[in-house]
Amino acid sequence: MTHQLRPPDEALWSSIAAGEEMAFGSLFDRYSRAVYNHAFRLTGSWSAAEDIAQAPTGGARPAGGRTATGYLDRYSG
Structure with a gap:
């Protein structure tokens, strides 16, 4: 069994x-679950958390083209 070291x-x-681009994918994979869970705790919405977690990849954008930070500000207050 070989163990691959994480950079x-x-x-x-x-x-x-x-x-x-592969480096971005590695970093995203490393932290995406934590970002998703944190976004859910702040917003209370699985859908909003999914939008926020996908924002850095150019995936689903929150309504109105808000950035993930703006979206968190809107739903965490």
């Missing part, structure tokens, strides 16, 4: 800055 976040950010 540290700093290395992934450097790779992203260099235009390596």
Whole structure:
């Protein structure tokens, strides 16, 4: 059995800055569940949490084209 080492976040950010799309995917995969869960706790809505978690990938955009941060501000207050 081989164990693959996970590159540290700093290395992934450097790779992203260099235009390596796979690095963004790795970083997104690493934190997407935490972002989704946090968004749900703030909004109380599974649908809103899904929209927020997808925003960094250019996926579903919240109504009105809000950014994920703007959407969190709207539903967490």
